[in-house]
Amino acid sequence: MTETLAVRLDSETKKRLAALSRQSKRSTSFLAAEAITAYVEQEEWQLGEIVAAIHELDAGEGVSHDKVADWLKSWGTPTETNPPR
Numbered sequence: 001m002t003e004t005l006a007v008r009l010d011s012e013t014k015k016r017l018a019a020l021s022r023q024s025k026r027s028t029s030f031l032a033a034e035a036i037t038a039y040v041e042q043e044e045w046q047l048g049e050i051v052a053a054i055h056e057l058d059a060g061e062g063v064s065h066d067k068v069a070d071w072l073k074s075w076g077t078p079t080e081t082n083p084p085r
Helices: 011-022 027-057 065-073
Strands: none
Touching: 011 027
């Protein structure tokens, strides 16, 4: 089942979307729906990862800034270390 959503775009973006529509032989509605779906999936993933990381930190499972900084300083050197845990 699909539903209708009205979206305001600036004129330049609308022109670019129309050009993509012609080139891809897809409707502007199809392209907009695909773009919104991809955006929502990415934002859900990113926010989920942030929430999970906050829970890990609250549980004391974080890595200290000093350990991460030392690890980063070792990058590209003969004594490069493994990521801290």
